[in-house]
Amino acid sequence: VGHTLIQAEFYQRDERLQQEGGEYMFDFDGGEIFHVDLQKTETAWRLPEFGEFTTFEAQGALQNIAIDKHNLEILMKRSNRSQATT
Structure with missing residues (x-):
């Protein structure tokens, strides 16, 4: 039986x-290991004990989200889009 790790x-x-x-999270076999709180800029472990065995620098996730934001801005500029009206 295999295991699944999702970032x-x-x-x-x-x-x-x-x-x-946005969101940045790690999941193992369907259970969240941690996510990064983007407002507090810190790693939030689902179980505090997880943080005793390993670390994760939230700054790496924040850099990835900044890249995602930049890429979205490029895609929006290159696309033929208009804002929806309600």
Whole structure:
């Protein structure tokens, strides 16, 4: 039986509401190991004991999210898009 380790990250922006957000997290076999709190800029371990066995520098996740944001801005500039109206 194999195991699955997932690293997931995303950045999103709602131009209408002028809000942005994102997520950076690690998951093992369907259970979260940790995520990075982007507002507090720190690693949040699902179980505090996990942090006793290993470390993760939140700065690396913040750099990845900054790259995601930059890439989204490039894609938005290159695409033919218009803001939706409600």
